[in-house]
Structures are given as C-alpha cells and as structure tokens.
Amino acid sequence: MKEITVISGKGGTGKTTFTANLASLMDNLVIGDCDVDAPNLHLLLNPVNISEEIHKGAKLAVKNQDLCIDCGKCYDYCRFNAITAADYQVKNLKCEGCGVCVEVCPTDALKLEAIETGSLYQAESKFGEMIHARLIPGADTSGKLVSEVKKKASAVAKQKNKDWILIDGSPGIGCPVIASLTGSDMAILVTEPTLSGFSDLKRVIEVVKHFKIPAGLVINKFDLNEKIGDRIERYCKEEDIELLTKIPYSRVIVESLQKGELFVDNDQDLRARMTSVIAKLNTKLEVE
Amino acid sequence: MKQEISLSILSGKGGTGKTTLAVNLALALDNVQLLDADVEEPNDYIFISPEIEKKEKESVMRLIPEIDEDKCTACRKCVDFCEYNALAMMLDNVLVFEEVCHSCGGCKIVCPENAITEKERELGKLYHDNQAKIDFWQGELNTGEEKAVPVIEKLKTKIDHSRKVIIDSPPGTTCPTIEAITDTDFTVVVTEPSSFGLHDLKMVVEMLNEIRQPFAVVINRAEADSDYLIEDYCQENEINILLKIPFSRKIAELYSNGKPFLDELEGWRAKFKELYREIREEAAKDERNNSN
Amino acid sequence: MRIIIPAVEAGDFETEIHENFGRADYFAVVDSENDEIEFIENNAAAQSSGAGVGAAQVCADQKADVVTAYHFGPKAYKALTAAGIEVLDLTDQKLIKDAYHDYQAGKLAEAEAGPGGHH
Numbered sequence: 247m248k249e250i251t252v253i254s255g256k257g258g259t260g261k262t263t264f265t266a267n268l269a270s271l272m273d274n275l276v277i278g279d280c281d282v283d284a285p286n287l288h289l290l291l292n293p294v295n296i297s298e299e300i301h302k303g304a305k306l307a308v309k310n311q312d313l314c315i316d317c318g319k320c321y322d323y324c325r326f327n328a329i330t331a332a333d334y335q336v337k338n339l340k341c342e343g344c345g346v347c348v349e350v351c352p353t354d355a356l357k358l359e360a361i362e363t364g365s366l367y368q369a370e371s372k373f374g375e376m377i378h379a380r381l382i383p384g385a386d387t388s389g390k391l392v393s394e395v396k397k398k399a400s401a402v403a404k405q406k407n408k409d410w411i412l413i414d415g416s417p418g419i420g421c422p423v424i425a426s427l428t429g430s431d432m433a434i435l436v437t438e439p440t441l442s443g444f445s446d447l448k449r450v451i452e453v454v455k456h457f458k459i460p461a462g463l464v465i466n467k468f469d470l471n472e473k474i475g476d477r478i479e480r481y482c483k484e485e486d487i488e489l490l491t492k493i494p495y496s497r498v499i500v501e502s503l504q505k506g507e508l509f510v511d512n513d514q515d516l517r518a519r520m521t522s523v524i525a526k527l528n529t530k531l532e533v534e
Numbered sequence: 535m536k537q538e539i540s541l542s543i544l545s546g547k548g549g550t551g552k553t554t555l556a557v558n559l560a561l562a563l564d565n566v567q568l569l570d571a572d573v574e575e576p577n578d579y580i581f582i583s584p585e586i587e588k589k590e591k592e593s594v595m596r597l598i599p600e601i602d603e604d605k606c607t608a609c610r611k612c613v614d615f616c617e618y619n620a621l622a623m624m625l626d627n628v629l630v631f632e633e634v635c636h637s638c639g640g641c642k643i644v645c646p647e648n649a650i651t652e653k654e655r656e657l658g659k660l661y662h663d664n665q666a667k668i669d670f671w672q673g674e675l676n677t678g679e680e681k682a683v684p685v686i687e688k689l690k691t692k693i694d695h696s697r698k699v700i701i702d703s704p705p706g707t708t709c710p711t712i713e714a715i716t717d718t719d720f721t722v723v724v725t726e727p728s729s730f731g732l733h734d735l736k737m738v739v740e741m742l743n744e745i746r747q748p749f750a751v752v753i754n755r756a757e758a759d760s761d762y763l764i765e766d767y768c769q770e771n772e773i774n775i776l777l778k779i780p781f782s783r784k785i786a787e788l789y790s791n792g793k794p795f796l797d798e799l800e801g802w803r804a805k806f807k808e809l810y811r812e813i814r815e816e817a818a819k820d821e822r823n824n825s826n
Numbered sequence: 827m828r829i830i831i832p833a834v835e836a837g838d839f840e841t842e843i844h845e846n847f848g849r850a851d852y853f854a855v856v857d858s859e860n861d862e863i864e865f866i867e868n869n870a871a872a873q874s875s876g877a878g879v880g881a882a883q884v885c886a887d888q889k890a891d892v893v894t895a896y897h898f899g900p901k902a903y904k905a906l907t908a909a910g911i912e913v914l915d916l917t918d919q920k921l922i923k924d925a926y927h928d929y930q931a932g933k934l935a936e937a938e939a940g941p942g943g944h945h
Contacts, residue, residue, distance in 0.1 A: 256575065257705060258549010262730070283706050284547040284737065286730045303874050305617065325638055339712060339745075344638035345617055358617075383707035383741040390874045393849050400845065417548055418574055420680060421875070429845045429896065440790035442553070442577040449677070457897075470783075471790040495783070503728050504760040613883070619876025622883045624909035631901050634876045 247403055248531045251280075251430040253415035253423060253454075254437060255446035260466040260493070261436040263503060265414040266290035267510045267520055274409040275374035278399035280392045280416050280426040282364065282379045287414045290506065293369035293376040301379065303363035303390050305343035307336045313355035320347035320356060339384055366394055368402070375402050389425035392416060396425070419449045427454065431531055433461040434490065434523075435482075439468055439475035447478065451485055460530065461487045464523070468492035490526050491519045538565070539817045540699035542715040544749075545724040546734025548575070548705045551754030551779065552724050554789060556702040557581040558796045562806035566668050567697040571714040572704045573658060573673040573685045580792040582670050583663040591661045594673075594688045596637040596681070597652040601628045605649035612641035612650060633678050658685035660692065669697060682710035690717065698810065707741040715742075720817040721749040722776065727760035732767060739771070748820040750774040750813070755781040774816065777809050827858040827891040831916075831925045836865035839923035843916065847895035847902055848877030854922045855888055858930070863922070878902030885911060894925055898937050913937040 252268075254261040266287055269277050279287040307320075307328070314334065321329040324347055328340035336347075336356075348356045363385035369376045377399045379391050396413065403411050413430065416422035427433060433454045437447045454461045463482045468475045479489055493499070498516065502509040510517040543559075545552045557578055560568040570578040579586040599612070599621070608626040620635035621628055632655055642650040657679050661672040673689040675682050682704065690713075693699055703714035715721050721742060725735040735751070742749050753764055756778035768775050779785070785795045796802045832850030834842045844850035849871045856863050866888065870880025878898070882905035885893050893906055894914040906913045914934035919925045928934055 256549060257547050283708065284734050286547075286733060289729045289733055323639070323643070339709065342636055342638065343617055344636055344640055345615065346638050346640040346643060349615070349640060349643055381708075383737060383744070384709065384712065386708050390877075393846070397849070419677070420574065424899075438790070441580050441792045443790075445577075445580075446575055467786070470786055474790060495786070500728075500757075500781070501759075503730070504757075504763070506729050619870065619873060619879040619883075622879050622886070622905045622908075624882075624886050624905060627908065629905055629908050631876065631879055631904075634879070634901070 247409060247411065248431045249400075249411040249413065249429065250432045250434060250527065251413040251415045251426050252434045252436060253426065253450055254417055254435065255419060255450035256437070256443050257417040259436050259438045259443060261417070262286045262414055263290070263499065263509070264436050264464060264466065264493075265412060267508050268523060269373045269412050270508050270510060271517075271520055271524055272373070272410055272412065276399050276403040276406070276408050276411050277371065277374055277376040278395050278411060278413045279376070279378035280395050280413050280422070282381050282391050282395065282416070282422070285378055285380055288369075288376070288378055290508065291371040291373065291376060293371040293378070295367045295369045297368045299366040300362050301364045301366055301391050301394065302360040304361055304385065305358040306338055306341045306361050307343065307345075307347050307356050308359045309334075309336055310355050313353045315353055317352060319350045319352065323347060323350045364391055366391065366398065368398060374408070375406070377402065389421040392422045392425035393428070396428070419453055423450070423453060427457055427459060430459055432527070433459050434464060435461055435487065436464045436466055437478060438466050439471040439478060441474065444474060444478055448481070451482075451487070455485070462490040462526065462530070463487050464490050465492045467495035470495045488526070488530070490523045493519060538696065538698045539719040539814050540693065540695070540701065540717070541720045541722060541813055541817070542701040542703050542718040543722050543724060544703045544711065544715060544738060545705045546707070546738045550705070550724050550726055550731065550734070552702055552705065553577045553581070554754060554779070554785070555722065555724050555752055556700055558794045558802070559806050559809060560668055560700050561794055562796050562803050563698050563810055564667060565697050567694050567699045568668055568670050568702070569689055569692065569700070570672045570702045571686050571689055572702055573675040573682045573689075573710070574704060576672050576674055578670070578702055579661070579672055581794050582668060583665070584792065586661050586663060586672055589661055589663045591659050593656045594658045594660060594685045595654040596657045596684060597639065598632050598635045598637060598655050599630055599641050599650045600653045601630065602649045602651065603627065605647045607647055609646065611644045611646060615640050615644045633680070636681065657681065660685075660689055662692075669694065683713050686710055686713045707737055712741070712745060715747055716745065719748075720813055720820070721747050722813065723749055723751050724754050725751060725764055726755045727753060727757060727763050729763070732763050735764065735767070739773070748817065750776045750816055752776055752809075753778045755779070757781050776812050776816075777805065828889060829856045829858060829892040829894065829926065829929055830854065830885050830888065830890040831856070831922050832868075832895050833865060833922060836867075839863060839921070839926070841922050843896075843919060843922060843925055845896060847898055848881045850881065850895075853884065853888070855890070856926055876901070879905050882906045882909070885909075892929065894929060894934055903937060
C-alpha cells in the first residue's frame, strides 16, 4: 500500500483538479481530502457520505454569569482581547482557550470547554472510499483534523486491502501541510509557471526535503509562461525532483471544471498525460 | 461621510485573484495605501515593490517564557497548565517550545516560585515602501511561526485614514482573515465562475454575515458561459457584483511575470477608478442604513 | 531497559506499530530485562497541537530509556533527548515484535532531528 500526497504551496495552482483526475484513473484506491479549510475535492468526486463524526478541535472559555462578580480580572489578564471591556463577556472569535482567565478568576466563574470545530466524513465515491472534513468558519485549522483524515484513510485502506491512498493536501507550508505529508511515500508538487507560484514552491520543497519524501513535479498551465516553467523544471531537477508531467493552459480543463466534469474524460491528450503520471508513480514506488 | 474609505479584499481560497484585484486597484488610484495582510504568503510585493527585502522593516515581537532554573522546584504546575504542550518537564528541567507557545502568560501566573519571566521573540516583520503614489506595507509571518493575528494587528496600526486604504487579506474564513477585514468600511470578495468558486464564495458569505461586514463581489476569470453560477447565487441573496474581470490569457501572462494589467488592456485603469467610486458609494449606503 | 514503541492498539507483540509518534493511540512499553510488555494510552494524541511534545512527556514520565518510531518531529526529538532518552528510527518493521527484535540486534539507527524551522 502506498500513500501519495498532492501539495502546492500556493493556492489555486490546480492541485485539487489534478488530484480528482488522477484518482479517476487509479485502481484500488482510498482518497483523503486534507484541505480541511476549503475542501473542494468532493465537488468533482461527488461522494456519498456514510458517516459523520463531530470534531472538537479547540477549547473556549465559558462564563457562568451567576458566579461573576464583575471584578474585571479576566479582562486585565487576557492577552488576546477576548474579553469585552463593558461587561466581561468572552468573545468566542478571539478566545484562544489558554485558560488564563479561568486561572485568575476569584470566583471560578470561568472554565474551558471543548467546542465543535468541524466534522469528519467517511464517504463513498465512484473511484473509491473517500475521507473528507470540514472546518466551521472562524475555527482555526489544526493539524489534528488533518491527521484524523489521514488516520481514517489509512484505516480504511488497510481494512479493504487497497493499493493506494491518494491525499489532496493542505495549501501553505505550516502545520496542516506537515500533517498532510506525515507518513507519505511520495509528494506530488503541483505548481504554475508564475513568479508567485515559484516563490511558494521553493518554500514547500524545503518541507518535503526535510521529511526525506521523494517528490515529483507537475507544472500546470505550463504554456502560460514557458520561461518561468523552464526555470522551475531546472530548479527541481537540482533538487532531485522529477518532472511527472506538464499540463497546458487549456479551455477543456476550464470548461470541464465548470460543468463539474473530469478533464480526462473530455480530452485524449490530457488523459494520456495523466496516465503517464501513474506509470511513473508505479515505477518510482515499485508497485507491481 | 468620510471622504476616503478603507476596503479589504478577500477570497475563499488562494489563487482566485485577490492579488490581481488589490494591486491593479491600488495602482489605478491616487493617494492610496496598500497593506498586504496575507502574512503567510504575501505576494503583492512582486507587483508593487520587488525589492521589498531591502526596504525599511520593523519586527513584530511576542513574549515567551524563560525559566530561572535556580528558583524552579520542578513542581510541574506550568507544564500541567499549558494547553499547547509548549512546556515539558524532562529530568527536572522545564523545556520551552517557543514555536507552539501562544504567549498567553499563564505559566508565569501559575508558577508558585516566581521562576518564570518573559523574553521577546520575533514573530514576523513589517516592511514599508513609501512610493510616490502608493504607500505600501507588507506583513510577513516568520517561517515556523503559526500565529498570524498579532502580525496583522500590528500592520493595522499603520493604517493612514487620510488615504484610500486597501487591505489584501489572507484567504479563507479563519481568524487571521477576520482580523484583516474587521474595522474596514467594506469588503470585496473575489470569486471565479466555477463550482469551486461558488462553494468557497458561500463559505465566505456565511462568515461575513456572521460578523456583519458589508461586502460585494468581483468575479475574476469571468466568462459568458459560466458567470451565471455566481450571478444566480448573488441575485438570490441580494449581493452586488461590482466588476467582472474576464478570463484572459493576456492578463494571466502578465500576472505570471509579476506585471499588473491595468495599463496593458484598454479602459481598465478607468474601470478600476470606477470600481473604487462604487465601493465608496456602497460603503456610504451601508453607513446610512446602519445609522437609521 | 524500558523501550517504548508506538502501537495501534493495546494488544501484544503481534500488534502493529502506529505510523505516528505524537498521535499514536498507545505506547508499547517493553522491559528488556524480562521481555515483558505492557501498553499505555497516549493522552497526547487527543490534543489539538503539540502532540509530539506531549507524547515525549508521556515517555519521560514512563521512565523510558529508549523510544523508537518511524519519524520524530523536531520538538519531540528535542524533548526526548533532553530527557536523556535514546531516540531510534524504525524503517520497515511492521509489528511491535519486529521493532523489538531489531532493537535487541542493534539494527536500529539513531534518529536525527526532524524538519527544523517549520516546527
């Protein structure tokens, strides 16, 4: 069983579209959407949810008004501007659940409570089981929910004897990306030939290198700027990152996306490019 | 009614066109201040001030605990108090993990021996390039740090209300985004006409309504065939669409080279000027509604 | 010597090794003096952040001499070494017994600090 995580650094490079189309061409697969902030994979794979688990990923201070004596100590000590000045109420959006107000309150009027920050779904899609999650707006991304998606995807894959786990990773370079990459056999970096894309790609390569995970490169919209595309290819070559494929800036992709369709179903050339990626994955990971 | 307003630019996810709108709009106006609050991955500088690293900068600091080992009795109260596992007790020494410390000051409070003091650590930086037409500020979070909000808070202290203020916000609906858009007069949400764009737009609208922030939409990569996806939703929900930037290879190519398009495509400088006027009007309407 | 290996459940030597350290549900604690094994719950796994440090704290509190896993984040590594614990890497071992046998045979390499700077 091999796990592949698709990441991009910068958002909007086509990571999710790529992942969905790749998934449609692979056999014996479990899919995990670790982009829990703004999950989009389900829009192309149309999974049917079979279970939902509530995720409690943070704590908030909660006040028992009956015990409050309006001394204002909570307001004085809070460093996050999470207590209102007028009536010493907790501002949920600002509260970081640190527990300082709980500690300093002379009448024990405050305590920390775990709150729901999102949901984890187990689902079935046309191409395999799919694990995905959703964060409540305002809730902060934590590596924890991402880890739970991966954990469940792993468990289902083992249970059903799957060959592949394909993960749509979180964008950026922080904790959620690291959680997306932990334990993966390979990372696929999807980038676009732009200055901003290149700059973000370099940062995400550092993360991948430290994990000593082999990586492959996909340049999306490559003919938008072949000069920058070449620079990216050369840079990656020096970092031992193989080019898996280049995808052109294509009307077919835009239109397929608009219709909620997979571009591999609508264009033979694009389909061939994606199939070649799978062939390379098989070789690189020595899968029979 | 204020003559100049502050507006924030937002999208549900990265790559939708926030930077495109922010930089082109800023370049079309006079007496403008552009603040890049997308502190995890600031990109505006590529178009406005490519040499930003060489410009003036200031540190944004936060406080982290320092343990006086002579006073420490290894009672573990601080370790047990910390909600973030930023402290650990190993061989009777307290280890501090600075990156995950939230700087809440709680360990210092609970220590019965007064063994904990605080020292400063750099969380991020603010860069400043005051150009002839644009006063440009960039906030940046240091690699390895996770708390974007304090950097954005510090960035906001630089706002000059005598100018037209544009804040390029982090994408999404999490706390840093909310911090960036709070206190601005108006928010412009950039979206694209696809199922992804619509899905993320709905998410953002939910958040904006919850914090009662006035807003309107700009469609990027607009196309006759698919704009309806966004237009229908906006109509049903009484959301204004202020501008459509078309899907254009030329615009994309310019972007890829770090170039804005407002002077390369005819009529666009005027369109962006007009956009600002409309935003100012929308903001004024909203203000009048609120005072009624 | 007390050797800790992350485990997927509280079972026995045939139990599978957990792929994470910080978020492992259980730790197998093996006493090399008598080859006895016990399992403890890793309560750091349930926390939102800092699971690696929390797990290291659990290991230190268990008076572990050796901790082994597939990989360690830099904070977990720092915490474990500060506690004077030997930190060893697993490679392709699948079950607790495989990890233990390889440890006894001296086949496990010392771990290096994980990705620095990113946390």
